[in-house]
Amino acid sequence: MDGTKQSGLVKFKDNLFTVKDSLLGSFIRSGAPTSDRSRTAIMFNNFFLHVQTVKTHINTLRPSYTLGMGLIALFLMIIAFISGIFLMVYYNPSIENAFNSVKDINFVVSGGKLMRNVHKWSGEAMIIFVLFHMTRVFYTSSYLRGREFNWLIGIVLLVLTFLLNLTGYMLPWDQLSYWALVIVANIIAAPLEMTDIMGVTKYFDIGGISKELFLGGLVPGKEALNRVYLFHIMLLPAAILIILGVHFWRIRKDGGLTRPDKFDRKDTDTTYITPPDKTGDIFPTYKTYGLMELAKGKTPAVDNDVENTVLSWPNLLIAELAVMMFTLAAVVAYSFYIDAPLKELANPAIPENPAKAPWYFLGLQELVGYSAFMGGQGIPMAALLGLALIPFLDRESEHTGIWFSNKQGLTVTIISFIVGTVGLIGTLAFTIQYGWFRNWWPNIPQIVIVMINPGTIWLGFVMIWSLATIKITGSTRMGAIALFTIFLVSYIILTYTGTVLRGPNWDFFWSQSEWPIH
Amino acid sequence: MHSRFYLSLLLISSLVLMMFIGMGVYREMTSEWKTYQTEYKNMLVRNAEDDAARKRAEKLEIGLRQNYVASLNKSDRCMSCHIGVENPYMAKADQPFTLHSGDYIENHPVDKFGCTICHYGQGRATNKKEAHGKGHTHWDYPIIPTKYIQSACAKCHDYKMLQEEGAELVVKGEKLFREKGCRGCHKLNGVGGDLGKALDGIGSKPRAYYAMKHVVGEHTAYNWIKQHFDDPRAIVPTSEMRVFMEEDESDLLTTYIFSIREEEMPSKYRFLKNIVTPPRDGESLYKMFCVACHGSGKISVYDEIFDRTIPAITNPPFLRSADNKTIKNIVMEGRGGTQMTSWKTTASGLKEEDVDKIVEYVASSRTYERPEPFNYLEFQTNIDSGMRLYNNRCSYCHGKEGKGGNRQLGINLKNSTVQQVLDPEFLALTIRDGREGTPMPSFGGDGLGLSDQNIADVVAYVKTFGKKK
Structure with a gap:
């Protein structure tokens, strides 16, 4: 008995002294990443790393291929999450205190103003980079070969990004928040225009019901703020996290990032990869290799790993870390100089003029100016539907992994860009200069304007343009390029118009400095 | 390690990040x-x-x-x-x-x-x-600029105390507000005219409530109110506001304006011991509600902003033809088509007894020399002859349809006051004797040569305006 007791204590003592090693060992099971084997093991032993492959294709690591857009969007989201938790500590979601608590974050919370700026700008930058990421994915045909479903998930993520930003915009309860809330509620109520035309609003007021559901009442108030807050801090983040998990899992399942079928290594690749050391473990030094076969190619592939891949640890992870640090530094630097806007306390009696939605919806608001239903719901739905259907209508997968597919693709992109820019600016200029049907024939039925307005005409033109491209080039991919290019151009031009060129009463001005002084 | 590109990116980004975090800390430490x-x-x-x-x-x-x-x-x-x-x-x-x-x-x-x-x-x-x-x-x-700071004192203190303890500016402002006839056009606490905006809580209106386009200097509510008192049409080009200010009166009134606030102070902060109700005799009420347009009421004035003549209401010729009941009727019903709004309780919030006091005050300079009665009811009237006479003699000023306005000198004869409230006797007297101090001449007797019968016909015709649609 005595001896057993003795040895138990000794065991305990030994365990105690080796606690550092055993504890670390339980965290990092494969030991320090010093050999290819342990570098491999670390990737699939770690929960957070195992969603990525053990080996990464060199093409994926080329900055010129992905431009890091998706990664930047992810890191922006993480930054927004962390800064958001910081802000949540101080923010109070009641109409009495919301504005004051944001003021306090700005004025007395240590680092509060910077944190709020970081939160605001990382969130809004997310929109830009999610769109950039989508653009990259599109122009490299990365929505094909089993990735069709992931493209759809990507569109859901885009919508969630918009919604997260929008709900966040409403929380400070200042004039911007309040009137954006009013505008968004009115966009939600846009089917009213249709039900009014059909004369069934009395029985089937889908627009009014949606609006009431969103606001928790007829006008924005404390219920609306609570709803928006709940969405912003709980439902939408949870949704985006889960769906983002699926997005990443599908990338893995669909065979990683796309790459061209015919891949050649370049000399410059060595600036961003570490070649495998090929010593120890699976490449024991005591083994020798004999020449078995002559194969085409410049040199024997001694330094190359299987199929132009390199180990993810450290190659991929160092790249991710660098992009993360770059994103963080850029956001903090921007936030250091530019403050997130905060206007006067919300005042239902004094409308902002112009009352504007957040900038990323001003393209929609521009269209809403023509027809509430078409601009607010019809055209955006059509655009989203068009985007979603691209992988199913274009199945030419031979260009996958190549920017703009081929020379013809680049030409179509450039021509569509020019046609889109000139055409849309022309349409807007005409409408601004000469007005629309209502100005010419005041008694025209509203249904005609809903159906035929600059927005729908433009939508129709884009469809015809894409179909014409398909017919002329004989390639659905070219049609898709034409469609997507004009979509991007339209989003940018309409957003610019709504943001910069529209002033009080939604009148046209070249810049804000020309606005009449109120 | 060969991944030079990503390692350099990592290094540079980290340095930039540290620099900006350092700058952020420094900025906060040296606030x-x-x-x-x-x-x-x-x-x-x-x-x-x-x-x-x-x-x-x-x-x-x-x-x-x-x-x-x-x-x-x-x-x-x-x-x-x-x-x-x-x-x-x-x-x-x-x-x-x-x-x-x-x-x-x-x-x-x-x-x-x-x-x-x-x-x-x-x-x-x-x-x-x-x-x-x-x-x-x-x-x-x-x-708030210090020259208007006394407006804040009035949130808690009564005017007697303000007067005695050194906040006399706001007291003077309040007195001016009562005596300049501001409430002839502006409602406050539900009592006043309708031409201008109600002034309840005006001092609490945010900056965005005001159109600042023409304000000189800092775009604040204080400057807007002050400059609007100095020259209303310089701030709001379409303003009809009539102001007669001496030197510092606009500052005093501005001070008072900013004491009219929406928010009410908690009772433990309020210090109201000697609430003195302002006098409510006829003269005070006349000043409060009438003086902005009618002035002393002794002479008629052609007003360029109103684009019409503001009649003298306390001069003897008017009082001679109009008895108290007529005056009260006009005050209560207003003059449709003119700036004279109705002062019924339901419209202006003014109590009927206050209207009585005002009428009494206005009539106090009457000389009790009634005009020779016209005895309208004794005449057999002929509407057709009245129409011919009206078109010849009256329509130049009052318009063919009696609408007046539109740069015509005459008043609107279609309004309900003329049609329903005023009795024909008064109309006939006005036509016969004219209205001294206004463009309305005397048409009767030796004047412009209408016989009493003619006048009765015209009155009968004018009274038909109300019946047409």
Whole structure:
């Protein structure tokens, strides 16, 4: 008995002294990443790393291929999450205190103003980079070969990004928040225009019901703020996290990032990869290799790993870390100089003029100016539907992994860009200069304007343009390029118009400095 | 390691990030209020009279000062910079360290009242620009200029006390407000005319309530109100407001305007001991509601803004033809188509007994020399002849359809006052004798040669205007 007791204590003592090693060992099971084997093991032993492959294709690591857009969007989201938790500590979601608590974050919370700026700008930058990421994915045909479903998930993520930003915009309860809330509620109520035309609003007021559901009442108030807050801090983040998990899992399942079928290594690749050391473990030094076969190619592939891949640890992870640090530094630097806007306390009696939605919806608001239903719901739905259907209508997968597919693709992109820019600016200029049907024939039925307005005409033109491209080039991919290019151009031009060129009463001005002084 | 590209990106980004975090920390450590407090502390140490005082000064903690006054819902951080506001030794110091002027602070201790309850501005802000809230700071209530500061006193104190204890500017403003006839056009607490905007809570209206386009200098509500008093049409080109100001009266009225506030102070802050009800005799009421347009009422004035003649209502010829009942009817019903609005209780909030007092005051200069009665009812009237006469003699001023207006001199004869309220006798007398002091000439007898029968016909015709659609 005595001896057993003795040895138990000794065991305990030994365990105690080796606690550092055993504890670390339980965290990092494969030991320090010093050999290819342990570098491999670390990737699939770690929960957070195992969603990525053990080996990464060199093409994926080329900055010129992905431009890091998706990664930047992810890191922006993480930054927004962390800064958001910081802000949540101080923010109070009641109409009495919301504005004051944001003021306090700005004025007395240590680092509060910077944190709020970081939160605001990382969130809004997310929109830009999610769109950039989508653009990259599109122009490299990365929505094909089993990735069709992931493209759809990507569109859901885009919508969630918009919604997260929008709900966040409403929380400070200042004039911007309040009137954006009013505008968004009115966009939600846009089917009213249709039900009014059909004369069934009395029985089937889908627009009014949606609006009431969103606001928790007829006008924005404390219920609306609570709803928006709940969405912003709980439902939408949870949704985006889960769906983002699926997005990443599908990338893995669909065979990683796309790459061209015919891949050649370049000399410059060595600036961003570490070649495998090929010593120890699976490449024991005591083994020798004999020449078995002559194969085409410049040199024997001694330094190359299987199929132009390199180990993810450290190659991929160092790249991710660098992009993360770059994103963080850029956001903090921007936030250091530019403050997130905060206007006067919300005042239902004094409308902002112009009352504007957040900038990323001003393209929609521009269209809403023509027809509430078409601009607010019809055209955006059509655009989203068009985007979603691209992988199913274009199945030419031979260009996958190549920017703009081929020379013809680049030409179509450039021509569509020019046609889109000139055409849309022309349409807007005409409408601004000469007005629309209502100005010419005041008694025209509203249904005609809903159906035929600059927005729908433009939508129709884009469809015809894409179909014409398909017919002329004989390639659905070219049609898709034409469609997507004009979509991007339209989003940018309409957003610019709504943001910069529209002033009080939604009148046209070249810049804000020309606005009449109120 | 060969991944030079990503490693350099990592290194540079990390350095940039550290630099900006460092700059952020530095910016917070050297904030405006910290600099001021350090300066203040040094001043105290330098000027200490003895060692004990110096030691106390050295112990002064540099930190954000905040007055949270729960019952006023105010968090004022003004003392983070204005740290010497309660220190008598700071009487001669420069801003922001100087002692509060006067003896107000003795009776209004900062910890019970805060600062913004009187001075406005953004109490939560911790830098000068946003705390004072001037310029483009997106703050609704910028700091109030000291010349209007007495408006804040009236939030809690009665006018008697204000008069006696040194807030006479707002008292004078209030008196001017009553005597300039502001409520002839503006409602306050539900009583007043309809031409202008109601003034309830006007002092609490945010900056965005005002159209600042033509305001000279800082775009604040204070400047808007003051400059609007000086020249209404310079600020609002379409304004019909009539003002007659002497020198400093616009400042006094501005002070009073900013004491009309939406928010009510908690009862424990209010100090209302001698509430003196302003006089409500006929003369006071006349001034309160009528004087802005009618002035003394002795002479008719052609008003360019109204584009019509404002009739003399206290001159004897008018009073001779109009008896009290007629005057009261006109006051109660108003004159449709003119700036004279109805003063019925339902329209103006004015009680009928007050209207009676006003009518009595207006009629007080009547000489009791009634005109020779016309006896309208004794005439057999002929509407066709009345129509011919009207078209020949009256329509030039009153219009073919009797609508008046449109740069025509005559009043609207279609309005309900003429049609329903005024009796034909009064109309006939007006046509026969004219209205002295107005463009309405005497048509009867020796004047423009209408016989009494003619006049009766015209009256009968005029009375038919109300029946046509």
